[in-house]
Amino acid sequence: MRFIHQRSLWHGTRRPDKAQQREGWVVFGVILVAVAGLEGCGSGRPKTVPVTGIVTLDGKPIEGANVAFYPDTGEATGTGGQQKKTDALTRPATGTTDKEGKFTLKTSPLGDGALPGKYKVAIIKKEVTGFLADKDGLSGGIAPEGIKEKWIIPPKYADPNNSGLTAEVKPGMRPLEFKLTSQ
16 A cells, blocks of 8 residues: 555656546547537628729719618618618628728628628718717717708718619629719
8 A cells, every 4th residue: 555655755646547638639639620620610690792993073082981781672772771681691791991092892801791682772971070088088078059960972872762873782893983073
């Protein structure tokens, strides 16, 4: 007994027997198979198509405009109406124009595009003024003259149901071009 006790102290803890070692390898194997299985499952999201384009106003690129593609389900869409479906198939794809007027749409992760199909399009750019910020930048109030909106892009383009802008997303499509006018 004394020899075994000294050996335990010398080597630390007792070594597992072969049955325990096999059990450990089985557990490791099950975990490995489960992780490998998850890798093959994918994200569960439908496949999107990359969508890029350019927005101009009176022939000039417009920076900082919000572009939104709403699936054309035959129902009212966007903020002016109600959508009955709320799954990924009716989620709008959005993007913002850069200084050259170029945009890239995203639906879920950055720059993933839009689902194939027909869309109603809204493009919005306005400046809102009249908010006052305190020194902390987190609080404030409203200016004495109140909140004011200045539409950079005419408000008709902000409503996907009345903008007159549409697009069809399909694999291999070319960049889109939206030529807006002030009138």
